[in-house]
Amino acid sequence: MQTIFGISTSDFFPKFLEIIYVLIGLQFFYTAYRVARSEDNEKKITTVIFWIILGVLFAFGKLIPSIISGILVVIIGIISLMNGIMVKGAVINDQRIEVEGSDKLGNKIFIPVIVMAILAIILAKLIPDSSSSVLGFTAIVAIIIVMIMTKSSVKDMMKQSDRMVQQVGAVAILPQLLAALGAIFAAAGVGDVIASIIGGMIPIVNPWTGSIAYVLGMVIFTAIMGNAFAAFTVITAGIGVPFVIAQGADPAIAAAIAMTAGYCGTLLTPMAGNFNVLPVGLLEMKDRNGVIKEQTLFSIIMIIAHILLMRFWAF
Secondary structure, X not given: OOEEOOEEHHHHHHHHHHHHHHHHHHHHHHHHXXXXXXXXXXXXXXXXXXXXXXHHHHHHOOOOOHXXXXXXXXXXXXXXXXXXXXXXXOOXXXXXXXXXXXXXXXXXXXXXXXXXXXXXXXXXXXXXXXHHOHHHHHHHHHHHHHHHHHOOOHHHHHHHHHHHHHHHHHHHHHHHHHHHHHHHHHHOOHHHHHHHHHHHHOOOOOHHHHHHHHHHHHHHHHHHHOOHHHHHHHHHHXXXXXXXXXXXXXXXXXXXXXXXXXXXXXXXXXXXXXXXXXXHHHOOOOOOOHHHHHHHHHHHHHHHHHHHHHHHXXX
C-alpha cells in the first residue's frame, strides 16, 4: 500500500483535494475584498455577495447541508441572471510592461504549463490514487515556477489571480453547474428516453450506425449542455451501452473516443462560455460568435474522424 507522510494515498489525496477547494475559496474571498474596496461600483453589493457565496461553497461546501448549498447556488444564479456582477477593484496591467515581459520570456512562458502536464501524467501513473487531485497539485507547482521565472511576489500572484477571476466572472462556475445537471439528467432517466428515441430512428443497429449515433449524440448533447462531462453520463447510458458496447466494442476505447467527440460539440456552442464566450470578452471581439465560426470547419473534420475511430478502433 502506497503512503505519504504515513497516510495511505487513498486517504491522503481526497483530503488534499479538500485543501485545494479551500484555497480556491480563499481566492474568491480575496476577490470579494478587492471589490468591496473599489469605488464607483454601482453593483458592488451584488458583486461582493456573489464572490462571498462562491467562496463559501468552495471552502466549506463539504460541511454545508446540501439544501443550503442548493439555495446558495440559486442565489448566485439569480445574481448572474440579473447581470449583477461588475469587474471592479482588479489590478490594471500596464500594456507596455506586459509587452516587455512577453519579449523577455518568449517561449519560456510555456514551461509552467508543460511541467504541469508532464508532472500530472507522471503522478497519475505512479500513484493512481492521486488522479482526483493531481491537477490541483501540479497547478500549485506551475504557479511557483511562474513566480520564480517572473520574480513575482505572493501579493502580485494574488492580484493577478483576482484580475483573471473577475474577468472570467460568473462563467467560472458554469462547468460545475453543467456537470451537476448531467448527473441529475442521468438519475432522472434521460438516458433511457434518448435510447428509445435513437432506437426508433435507427432501423438497423450495427457498428456503423452505433458509432455514428454515439458520436453525434455526444456532439449534439454537449452543444446543448455546453459541457462534455455533463453529456457523457447521459449519452453513454442511452446510446453508448446499448448501441456500441453491447455490440462488442471495447468500453475503454469507446468511452474515451466519445468524450473527445463531445469536445467537438464544445467548439460549436455559446453554452461553452469559458471556451467560446470568455475569449470574445477578453479579446474585445466585435463578433460575439467569432470564435465559434473559426472553429466550425475544424470541428466537422474532427467529428468525421471520431466516427471513423469509433468504428475501426473501438470494435
